[in-house]
Amino acid sequence: MSVFKTDAITLGRTDYSDSSQIITFYTRDHGKIRTIAKGYKRLSRKCSSKAIDLLTHYQILFIKKEHTSLHTLTEAVLQNDYPILRNNLDNYYRVSCMAELVNEFTEENDPSKQLFDVFLDSLTGISRNTNAIIQLLTFETKMLKILGYLPELKRCVNCKNSIQQLPEVYFNAAEGGVLCKTCQSKFRNGINVPLGAILIAERLVDINLQKLGRVKIQLPICIEIEKMLRYYITAILNKELNSWQYLKGME
Numbered sequence: 001m002s003v004f005k006t007d008a009i010t011l012g013r014t015d016y017s018d019s020s021q022i023i024t025f026y027t028r029d030h031g032k033i034r035t036i037a038k039g040y041k042r043l044s045r046k047c048s049s050k051a052i053d054l055l056t057h058y059q060i061l062f063i064k065k066e067h068t069s070l071h072t073l074t075e076a077v078l079q080n081d082y083p084i085l086r087n088n089l090d091n092y093y094r095v096s097c098m099a100e101l102v103n104e105f106t107e108e109n110d111p112s113k114q115l116f117d118v119f120l121d122s123l124t125g126i127s128r129n130t131n132a133i134i135q136l137l138t139f140e141t142k143m144l145k146i147l148g149y150l151p152e153l154k155r156c157v158n159c160k161n162s163i164q165q166l167p168e169v170y171f172n173a174a175e176g177g178v179l180c181k182t183c184q185s186k187f188r189n190g191i192n193v194p195l196g197a198i199l200i201a202e203r204l205v206d207i208n209l210q211k212l213g214r215v216k217i218q219l220p221i222c223i224e225i226e227k228m229l230r231y232y233i234t235a236i237l238n239k240e241l242n243s244w245q246y247l248k249g250m251e
Contacts, residue, residue: 172189
C-alpha cells in the first residue's frame with residue numbers, strides 16, 4: 001500500500017454504509033479514482049465537520065490499493081467550494097455538465113494534468129461569473145483536443161479543401177468533422193452548421209482561459225456551436241448526458 005497526496009475535484013458520490021461513501025475524484029496526478037471515505041457522512045474532525053461536496057476542489061490524501069480500484073480516502077482538505085457558483089443554478093448545471101463529461105470520457109487511473117488544469121480553470125472561471133455558456137463550450141473543445149477526440153474543423157474531411165470561403169458547411173459526426181456541400185451529399189446523416197459557428201469553435205480550442213472573460217460571442221452562434229458539440233458527443237458516447245436535460249429546461 002502507498003499513500004499519495006494530490007489535488008482533486010469531486011465528480012460523484014454514492015452511499016456505502018450509514019457513515020461512509022464511495023467518492024469519485026478527478027485528480028491532477030492520478031486521473032479518475034474511486035475512494036471509500038469511511039466516516040465522511042457524519043461530522044468528524046478529519047473532514048472539517050462536513051461531508052465531501054460535489055464540484056469542489058480538495059487536496060486529498062489516499063491509500064492506493066494494489067489489487068482493487070477502490071482506494072481509501074484518509075484526508076480531504078478543502079481548497080475551494082465555490083459558494084457563489086452554488087447560488088446560480090445556470091452556472092451550477094453547466095459545471096455539472098463538465099464533471100459528467102470528464103467522468104464519461106476518462107478511464108480510471110489514466111492521468112492528464114492538462115485536462116485537470118483546464119477543468120479547474122473552467123470551474124474557477126464560471127464561479128467568477130465568466131459567461132458560463134462560453135466557458136462550457138470552450139471546455140468541451142479543449143477536452144476533446146486533449147483526449148484525442150477533436151473533430152476536423154478547418155477543412156472538409158473528404159476533399160480536404162479549406163472551409164473558409166464556403167457558402168454552406170455541414171458537420172458529420174461519423175466522418176469526424178466538417179464537410180462541404182458537395183461531399184456531404186456522398187454521406188448519410190450530418191447537420192448543417194453556420195460557417196461562423198465552426199470558425200469560432202475552432203478558435204476556442206486554443207484560446208487562453210485566463211482571457212476568456214473578455215470574449216464576446218452572440219447567443220445564436222453559441223447555440224449553433226452547442227448543437228454541433230452535443231450531436232458529436234452523443235455520437236461518441238452513444239448516449240446523451242444526464243445534465244443536458246436540466247440545461248434544456250433552462251434554455
